Amino acid sequence: MSKKQKPTVLITGAAGALAQQVINRLRDTYQIVAVDFRKQTYLSDDIPSYQINFNKRVFEDLFRKYDFDGVIHLGRITSSEETRMRRYNANVLGTQKLLELSHKYGIEKVIVLSTYHVYGANAYNPALIDETAPLKAAELTMDLIDSVELENLANIYLWKYRDLNITILRPCNIVGPGVQNTMSLLLSSKHAPVLAGFSPVMQFIHIDDMADAIVLAYEKNKSGIYNVAPEDWVSYQQALELAGCSKVPLPSIPPGLPKFLTKVMDLKIFPAFLLNYFKYPVVIDGRSFNRTFGFKVKRPLKEIFRYYREMKNPS
Amino acid sequence: MSLKSYLKEKFVSKELDAQLDKIEKSVGTLGYDPWGFNAETNKIVLSLYSAVYNKYFRVQTDGIENIPANGPVLIIANHSGQLPIDGTLIGYALATRKVSPRLPRAMIERFFPTVPFLGNFLNQTGAVLGDPVNCAKMLENDEAVIVFPEGIRGSGKLYKDRYQLKRFGNGFMHLAMKYNATIVPCGVVGCEETIPAIANIKPLAKLLGIPYVPVTLPFILPAKVRLNFGQPMKFEGGDVREEEVTRRVEQVKSVISDLIDKGLSERKRLF
Numbered sequence: 001m002s003k004k005q006k007p008t009v010l011i012t013g014a015a016g017a018l019a020q021q022v023i024n025r026l027r028d029t030y031q032i033v034a035v036d037f038r039k040q041t042y043l044s045d046d047i048p049s050y051q052i053n054f055n056k057r058v059f060e061d062l063f064r065k066y067d068f069d070g071v072i073h074l075g076r077i078t079s080s081e082e083t084r085m086r087r088y089n090a091n092v093l094g095t096q097k098l099l100e101l102s103h104k105y106g107i108e109k110v111i112v113l114s115t116y117h118v119y120g121a122n123a124y125n126p127a128l129i130d131e132t133a134p135l136k137a138a139e140l141t142m143d144l145i146d147s148v149e150l151e152n153l154a155n156i157y158l159w160k161y162r163d164l165n166i167t168i169l170r171p172c173n174i175v176g177p178g179v180q181n182t183m184s185l186l187l188s189s190k191h192a193p194v195l196a197g198f199s200p201v202m203q204f205i206h207i208d209d210m211a212d213a214i215v216l217a218y219e220k221n222k223s224g225i226y227n228v229a230p231e232d233w234v235s236y237q238q239a240l241e242l243a244g245c246s247k248v249p250l251p252s253i254p255p256g257l258p259k260f261l262t263k264v265m266d267l268k269i270f271p272a273f274l275l276n277y278f279k280y281p282v283v284i285d286g287r288s289f290n291r292t293f294g295f296k297v298k299r300p301l302k303e304i305f306r307y308y309r310e311m312k313n314p315s
Numbered sequence: 316m317s318l319k320s321y322l323k324e325k326f327v328s329k330e331l332d333a334q335l336d337k338i339e340k341s342v343g344t345l346g347y348d349p350w351g352f353n354a355e356t357n358k359i360v361l362s363l364y365s366a367v368y369n370k371y372f373r374v375q376t377d378g379i380e381n382i383p384a385n386g387p388v389l390i391i392a393n394h395s396g397q398l399p400i401d402g403t404l405i406g407y408a409l410a411t412r413k414v415s416p417r418l419p420r421a422m423i424e425r426f427f428p429t430v431p432f433l434g435n436f437l438n439q440t441g442a443v444l445g446d447p448v449n450c451a452k453m454l455e456n457d458e459a460v461i462v463f464p465e466g467i468r469g470s471g472k473l474y475k476d477r478y479q480l481k482r483f484g485n486g487f488m489h490l491a492m493k494y495n496a497t498i499v500p501c502g503v504v505g506c507e508e509t510i511p512a513i514a515n516i517k518p519l520a521k522l523l524g525i526p527y528v529p530v531t532l533p534f535i536l537p538a539k540v541r542l543n544f545g546q547p548m549k550f551e552g553g554d555v556r557e558e559e560v561t562r563r564v565e566q567v568k569s570v571i572s573d574l575i576d577k578g579l580s581e582r583k584r585l586f
Contacts, residue, residue: 032460124444126452127350127452128349197430197433201351232344301345302345
């Protein structure tokens, strides 16, 4: 096996665009093994790819077979993909299994991808939330419990097994080609809902920059928890304008009304449990990551929105 | 052409545009900062506010040069008038002063971000949720911050209690000491007469989830406003007992009280 010449890295969430970007950056220097909970993805002949439930016993066989040096866990299932219970099983119990196996098989580097959603969106959020802030998302919505629990688990293992060298990354909105999350779908759409009278300041990071950040975090191996966000900001409604979307305002008062409307209209693109993120800002402070890893984004906001605008109006 | 560009072209003079561009403000590539301030919106609002400041309230300032040209500053003032008009007037005065103008930030009540349109509008003009974390990060950023230590106790007071200073919180003093910020006291006279309230409908306020519902006139009176700024004050940081912090806060409060008395003695009539 070629792993003796090259260190071997297990990358989860391989079907996602971000994982594929990370794989492309690492494939020359590392032997990559790709897994995904959802579907099998063909990457190339030299990259073994598996569809595996982390909670099944066969998952351990991969650790026996490949002798991994590191794990990059990008495979968090998002709300649009599964039911609450299946998400919990995959994201929380699956991650626990992954971390336990990583410890059992002597892995020395683990990257866990989280999200800024864990901080929660509420009217009293100060700006530039740093990594020490409490994770209030679970208190506000049951649908983000699995995201917060995943973080808490990673946090426990960060201190319990120091030899795993866990790095937890909490990025802002990841957008760009191939990204299928809520924000990217909104920017891609011709008509995007907004809450009338609310246009919170947001942060966006291009998928290429995020892939660079993950690779940097893996290679520099400095464990800890880090926000990942550029030092640039824009309001949600202006972001939509720049991406060439026409805005569809939903009434915002009384507060229960937009929630009711999104449920009745089955607006998957504007999920009810994320409504507060379109009402109140969750601006994170990414300076600690930038300082520690010498990171700077290369794609400015204008370039990000230009991509979405041109996608809608190909010349 | 977007509404913002249209308004800017129509109302923002070249001089004001150039003057505001000269003020250093760390904003991102699209003109926003992390607290939602937007350089373009701010220019339009300042232009439109000129008539309110000069013609409606006929604001007269004294000692505005006491606010340092740079570095972290806390402008501490008395609060009055049901709406944060006093904050906007202090902000306008500093942004348009001839020498070394600055764009100060006003700390606003936690209630405002929940109000559609108003919360965003205030943020875009530089107002920030009154949270100590926000204030600390802004002082780290060398910003000038307007603070009303009376909070809603001050803005919600009735006309019969006008110009009586309510209890000051100690938070601003802790931040000033920690971040080595200069304190500039300010006495505001006139805003008490802009929205005189005779009562507060507490049950309705509770029902609506807002701090107070005043019984007042349905419009804002054009009272003449005086802003008297005192000499800059510095307080050393370090391990200081709360008793001493309170004493320092009382010292600032006493200066503000003197500045209010000065303003009251100077004015000949209310309007």
